[in-house]
Amino acid sequence: MSGTALRLPWWADYILLPLLNLLLALLAAGLVVVATGENPLDAVVTMVNGAFGSGEGIGYTLYYATDMIYTGLAVAVAFHCGLFNIGAEGQAYIAGLGVALVCLYLDFLPFWLVLPLAIAGAALFGAGYAAIPGWLQAKRGSHIVITTIMTNFIAYAAMEYILVNVLIKPGQMSPETRYFAPNAVLPKMDAMFAAIGVDIAATPLNLAFVVALLCIALVWVLIWHTRWGYSLRVVGASPRAAVYAGIAPAGRVIQAMLLSGALAGGVALNEVMGAQGKLLINFPSGYGFTGIAVALMGRNHPLGVLIAAILFGALYQGGAELTFDMPAISPYLVVALQGLVILFTGGLATMLRPALVRALRIGAGAR
Amino acid sequence: MVASPARQRDATAPAVELRGIDKRFGTVHANRSVDLVVQRGHIHGLIGENGAGKSTLMSILYGFYTADSGDILVGGKEVRIAESRDAIAAGIEMVHQHFMLVDPMTVLENVILGVEGGALLRRHVPKAREELRRISAEYGLNVDPDAVVGDLPVGAQQRVEILKALYRGAEILILDEPTGVLTPQEATDLFRVLAALRAQGKTVILVTHKLREIMAITDRVSVMRAGQMVGHRDTADTSREELGELMIGRKLATRLDKAPANIGAVALEVRGLSVRDIQGVQRVKDVSFAVRAGEIVGIAGVSGNGQTELMEALAGMRRLEAGSVTVGGATVSAEHPAFADRLRKLGMAHVPEDRLRTGLVPAFAARESAILGYQDDPMYSRGPLLDWPGIDRHTQGLMEKYEVKPPISRLRGALFSGGNQQKLIMAREMERDPTVLLVGQPTRGVDIGGIDFIHRRLIAMRDRGKAILLVSVELDEILRLSDRILVMFDGRLVGELLPENADERQLGLLMAGAA
Numbered sequence: 001m002s003g004t005a006l007r008l009p010w011w012a013d014y015i016l017l018p019l020l021n022l023l024l025a026l027l028a029a030g031l032v033v034v035a036t037g038e039n040p041l042d043a044v045v046t047m048v049n050g051a052f053g054s055g056e057g058i059g060y061t062l063y064y065a066t067d068m069i070y071t072g073l074a075v076a077v078a079f080h081c082g083l084f085n086i087g088a089e090g091q092a093y094i095a096g097l098g099v100a101l102v103c104l105y106l107d108f109l110p111f112w113l114v115l116p117l118a119i120a121g122a123a124l125f126g127a128g129y130a131a132i133p134g135w136l137q138a139k140r141g142s143h144i145v146i147t148t149i150m151t152n153f154i155a156y157a158a159m160e161y162i163l164v165n166v167l168i169k170p171g172q173m174s175p176e177t178r179y180f181a182p183n184a185v186l187p188k189m190d191a192m193f194a195a196i197g198v199d200i201a202a203t204p205l206n207l208a209f210v211v212a213l214l215c216i217a218l219v220w221v222l223i224w225h226t227r228w229g230y231s232l233r234v235v236g237a238s239p240r241a242a243v244y245a246g247i248a249p250a251g252r253v254i255q256a257m258l259l260s261g262a263l264a265g266g267v268a269l270n271e272v273m274g275a276q277g278k279l280l281i282n283f284p285s286g287y288g289f290t291g292i293a294v295a296l297m298g299r300n301h302p303l304g305v306l307i308a309a310i311l312f313g314a315l316y317q318g319g320a321e322l323t324f325d326m327p328a329i330s331p332y333l334v335v336a337l338q339g340l341v342i343l344f345t346g347g348l349a350t351m352l353r354p355a356l357v358r359a360l361r362i363g364a365g366a367r
Numbered sequence: 368m369v370a371s372p373a374r375q376r377d378a379t380a381p382a383v384e385l386r387g388i389d390k391r392f393g394t395v396h397a398n399r400s401v402d403l404v405v406q407r408g409h410i411h412g413l414i415g416e417n418g419a420g421k422s423t424l425m426s427i428l429y430g431f432y433t434a435d436s437g438d439i440l441v442g443g444k445e446v447r448i449a450e451s452r453d454a455i456a457a458g459i460e461m462v463h464q465h466f467m468l469v470d471p472m473t474v475l476e477n478v479i480l481g482v483e484g485g486a487l488l489r490r491h492v493p494k495a496r497e498e499l500r501r502i503s504a505e506y507g508l509n510v511d512p513d514a515v516v517g518d519l520p521v522g523a524q525q526r527v528e529i530l531k532a533l534y535r536g537a538e539i540l541i542l543d544e545p546t547g548v549l550t551p552q553e554a555t556d557l558f559r560v561l562a563a564l565r566a567q568g569k570t571v572i573l574v575t576h577k578l579r580e581i582m583a584i585t586d587r588v589s590v591m592r593a594g595q596m597v598g599h600r601d602t603a604d605t606s607r608e609e610l611g612e613l614m615i616g617r618k619l620a621t622r623l624d625k626a627p628a629n630i631g632a633v634a635l636e637v638r639g640l641s642v643r644d645i646q647g648v649q650r651v652k653d654v655s656f657a658v659r660a661g662e663i664v665g666i667a668g669v670s671g672n673g674q675t676e677l678m679e680a681l682a683g684m685r686r687l688e689a690g691s692v693t694v695g696g697a698t699v700s701a702e703h704p705a706f707a708d709r710l711r712k713l714g715m716a717h718v719p720e721d722r723l724r725t726g727l728v729p730a731f732a733a734r735e736s737a738i739l740g741y742q743d744d745p746m747y748s749r750g751p752l753l754d755w756p757g758i759d760r761h762t763q764g765l766m767e768k769y770e771v772k773p774p775i776s777r778l779r780g781a782l783f784s785g786g787n788q789q790k791l792i793m794a795r796e797m798e799r800d801p802t803v804l805l806v807g808q809p810t811r812g813v814d815i816g817g818i819d820f821i822h823r824r825l826i827a828m829r830d831r832g833k834a835i836l837l838v839s840v841e842l843d844e845i846l847r848l849s850d851r852i853l854v855m856f857d858g859r860l861v862g863e864l865l866p867e868n869a870d871e872r873q874l875g876l877l878m879a880g881a882a
Contacts, residue, residue, distance in 0.1 A: 225752045230735070230742050237728045243684045244717070244725045245740040246708025 008357060014304070018297060018345060020352050022311070025344035029337045036328045043322060043329070050321025051314035057321070059189065059203025063275065065313030066205070067284075069212040070266030071291025072298060072305035073219050077263060078144075079300045080223055081256035082236035087133060087148030088264040089288025090155030091126040095265030097162065098125030099272045100177055100279035103184035104167070111183045118184070118273050119211070122265035129155065130261025131254060138250035144257075152288070163281055176280035186274040206274035212266060213306075219263070220302040232256055264288060293346035308345075315341060380443025382407040382539050382570035383428065383459075388437035390423055397423040398434070399594045405539075405587075407442075410561055410571045412581040412602070415591035416614055416814030421574050424591070425541050429461045430454040441539070460532030461541040464548075466524050470517030474510050475499060478531045495534075502533050506563045521671070522553035529560065539570045546580060547811070550669045551842065551875040558584045576614075576815065578607040590614055614815060625826055628850040631660030634834035635681070635715075635803045640690035642673075642680045649688070650676040652858035658803065658834040663825065665837045665849030665866075669878050673858035674838045675720060678807050681836070682717040683707035694803055711740060716796040720807030720838065722785070726792040729781035733771075734762040736780050737795055765794035770820060786817030793821060797828055804828060807838045822848060842871055854878055 008017075030040035051061045071088040078085035098121030106117055133147035163175040189205040223229040235242040235252040242249050271283045294312055298304025319334035344351075383405040390398040398420045405411040415421045426432045428439065430451040439446055441457045448454050454461075468477050475492070478499055484491040499512050508526045510519070516527060525545060532540055542561075546554040561571055561584060573585060581588050582602065590598045590613040598613045635658040642651035650673040658664045668674050679685040681692055683699075683706045691700040695713030699705045707717070717740075719725040727736035738747050738758055747758050762776035769790040771783070780788060789809065796804065806825065810818040825848060829835055839845050845852055846866050854862040854877040862877045 221752070225755070227742050227748060227753060230738075230753060233731075233735075234728060234739065234742075237730045238724060240721070240725045241728050241739060244682070244707060244719055245742065246683065246706050246711060247742075248706070 008353070008360065012356060012360060014299060017349075017352060017356060020356070021297075021345045021349060022341070024348075024352075025341040028344065029340045032333065032336060032340070033329065036326075036333065038326050038328050043326060046322050046325050047315075047318030049318075050325075051318035055201035056203055057317060059201050059205040060317040060320075061310065061313040062209055063203055063205040063270070063313070064316040065309040066209045066212045066270045066274075067267045067287040068290055068294045068309035068312050069216065069306060070263055070270070071287050072294030072309050073215055073266075073291075073302065074260045074264040074288075075291045075295035076298065076300040076302070076305055077219060077223070078256055078260040079295060080229075080236045081232045081252055082239070083134075083137065083144045083253065083256060083260075085130070085133075085148055085257065085260050085264075086145055086292065087130065087151050087288070088260070088267075088291050089284050089286065090148070090152035091130045091261040091264035092267035092284040092288055093155045093159050093282075094129040095122040095126035095261075095268035096272045096279050096283055097159065098122050098265065099268045100167065100180075103180040103273055104177060107181040107184040109183075114184045115186075115207075119269065122268045122273075123262035124265075126261040126263070126265025126268070127258040128261070130257040130264070134254040134257025134261075137257075138253040156282075160281060163279065167279060174280075177278050179278050180273070184273070185277045186269070188274075204275035206270065208266065208270035208274045211269060215263060215266060216302040216306055222259075223302075228255075264291075290342070293342040296346040296349055312338075312341075380407075381405055381440070382409075382442065383572070384440040384443075385424070385428065386438040386440070388424060388427060388434045388439075390420075390427060390432060390434050396594050398427070400437070401591070401594075401596045403589055403596065404599075405570060405572060407570055408565055408568045409586040410565050410573060410584055412585035412588035413572060413574045413591065414576060414578070414581055414588060414610060414614060416576065416816060419591040419614070419814075420594040421591050422543070423594075425461065425543065425572070425574055428454065429459060429541060455535060458536060458538035459541065460535060460537035460539070462525065462528045462532060462543065462545060464544045466528050468516050468524060468527060471515065473513050473515055474519075474527050474530070475512040477516055477527055478512075478534050480531075482535055499530065499534065502530060505567065506533065506560055508533075508560055520553075521548045521669075522550070522556065525549070525553075525557065526560070537569070539572065540564065541572045541574065543574045544576070545573070546575070546577065548670060548840075550878055551871060554580075578610055581610065582607055611815065626830060628663075628829065629661045629832070630850075631832055633657045634660045634694070635836065636693040637681070638691050638693075640677070640680065640692065641688040642676045642685055643688050644676055650858050651680065653690070654855075654858075654860055655690075656853060656860060658836050660802070660834050661829060661832045662850040663829050663835040663837055663848050665839065665845040665852045666855050667842065667845045667852055667874055667878055668838075668840070668855035670840045672855050672878075674855055675807070676858075677855070678717070678720065678805055678836075678838055682715065682719070682805055683710040707740065708743070711799075711801075714802035715805065716799055716801035716803070717805040718789075718792055718796050718807065718809060720811065722788050722792055723781075727780045727788060729779070731780055732777045733766070733780060733783070733791060734758050734776040737762040737765055737776070737791065739795070741795070741799065765791065765798060768798070769794035769824070784814075785812040786814050789813055789821065790817065793824060797824065801833065803834045803836070805836050805838075808840065809837070810839075810841065810844060818844075842874060845874075846871075 026044065033040040033043045050057050052058055071092065074088045075085055099118050102114065102118045102121040106114060129151065133144050133151055136142040136147050137144040160175065167177045168175050169178040186207040189209065190200050190202045193200045223233065231247045232252050234245060234247055235249045239249045267284050267287050272279050276283065290312055294305055294308040298308040315338050319338060322329050323331050323334055381404045385401060385403040388398050388401040401424055413421050423432065427434045428448065430448045430453050433449055439448055446457050448457065469480065475496060479495045496512055503509060508530055510523055510526050510530065516524060545557060549557060564571055575581065585602045588600050588602050588605065588610065589596060590610060592614060638655050640651055640654045641649060644650050654677065666674055676685060680687055686704060687699065687701045689701060691698050694710065694715050697713050723729055727739060741747065748754055759776050763774065766774040766776065771787050771790045771794065809821050809825065813821065825835060837848060846869065849866050852864045852866055852869055853860050854874065856878060
């Protein structure tokens, strides 16, 4: 009986509640903007315009969103198996190595061979790196949150070493590889559209965005429409029920982390092979962590992840515009604003829920 | 504890009076204008099937929920109970079915939890110990104040819950299904305590679905059905039959028509089985028995004597330490383990005792739980993908055949009542036509109508020549269904009886390890 007490219609849970959270975050952010002496309404207009007001703005928004689709999906998949993968950042970083090795050393191959190899490189390196905390959790009981945090640090250190000492382009100071050959770089979206005679603004948005959309569909099918996804969700929802059903939880935990890491590797595709055309230091720049908020806000559903990723992409892009147009607002302040959105939509995601339950119940009673 | 002004009450007024309590959860009308009068110094029974609204009513009295309308009077004075704190202030305490105790703490620490009387314990504790001793003596509640709660048997833990309530100055005590976890002897002890409480002028509200307890101990009884109060009776003027009829709204079949068992070949053979739990404690000790086709073998025992581990080991959920299990022509042992998926293919089906954590996934839709354990069966797939429309039809079929309500295959498991969850699990396991069926606590928390249905299904299955191993802490159930009874105590089988020769006293003594 008590289970029925906190039920909400689906639209309240999936649409109304996130929108209210976003509104709260904007209100709080507005107060911060007021404190800087700027007009918060102008700031909102600037951000929305910056993110969606031009072809260029939309291109950048989707480019940022691409990274967050990958990391959001990575976190969501792990979550369905009951795992909190904090390590998408490190997994994406290591995946960059996989992509770079293919693009640097197999660039004698034509693009249509380099592309699948690079995708495989990103997925394998990301998955392989995620397998370590996965195995530790499954076989040794080491908590995945702790181990993924630690593997992030190891990834930073290892990649810095490799970039500074091994892969650096000789004769330069900055720790990054040479540019990849043109046939080992993902085509930009503007170039692809130009090929079919459509003219769009030039942005870093590239083929990795299309792959990300495919990943959304793939994850949806895998999680809800395959036996494997079913068993994964059983393990996540109730390990005892899994044992009862003859599903070995340890195996699924490792497999879920493999898929999670492979998805995180998509960031390397977008950044290394797409936007940059080279491997450079610290390219994941926090997308792995933003992915946690994206997954939380998207309720771990692939479509939710897509919507949340676009929202966060817009925040990144609109925030960048904001610092251009409003000198009083520093880039740090923009980060703080993004933090507020993460706080309200992620950390405090269910804060308003009891109030909403009460409000809707009163509403239902009045009818 | 000092009585607050709110507790001063009119000696002649009823201890508790509920007037026109109404409560809805969305479309569910859980309480419809319910009236209840509980006299001071009475043991008042509240019975009804699961989902009849008794838990909701008591939750309103205890402040877990707030009624949509209606009044609550305590000692003749109207009170507003918005949260548990208000109920406690009015002298109402509740002993929950699942104890609210901190296992690693001592009895004394548990009792003073929340009423420590200051930031520093040192000054308060000796007084508390004295008070505890006085209450223990007064009501015959013998518990060592320095024992660690987690080490105590269930019956003693329950006494701690009652002590806790009395220590807080309870005048009115609500007990929710208090005997569900007790041996017959422990239940008798509990009733003695309740009688002592009554003698001291305390008021007890006993929520139960066991008619026998109502008849044995209460002064007056109120019956609920479908959210409404359907009758109040003085216990002396009523009978089990009348109460049963009031509860389910029709006559209750008192006896189960059971044809003599038509026993066939051995279907499940267990030899020298030993099992350890996660902590490494040996819970099943050198157990041997066989179950033949066409018979129900019941394992009686107080919960926690190894039945859980035995069933889990047989079902492939737990490693065997020693011994072997033969089923479907294959022998499983420590050297040749088999997991649940393999055992299912060998013809073993399992209705687990913990249905919410094991038998289904509460967060899953019914159709998802309806294939749990059989998810890899090709009949639920189309190529590489799960065939959800087909699974929907299959679930609908199960729901119709086993009268699962509501028959909505996409409804989350947690939103079904206990009895309907159980029927869904039984449907899933029994419709696979296994050769051996393991059943743990099939009717725990299931209402009387549901119990009857489940029992008939089990008998029908036995009559179709299936071997059934039943574990239950309900003696009535064991006696009603079993063709043979094994008694388990401290991990061993300590007796084998035929139900026609077994009486409850003898079984109770075996279960307590005293025979």
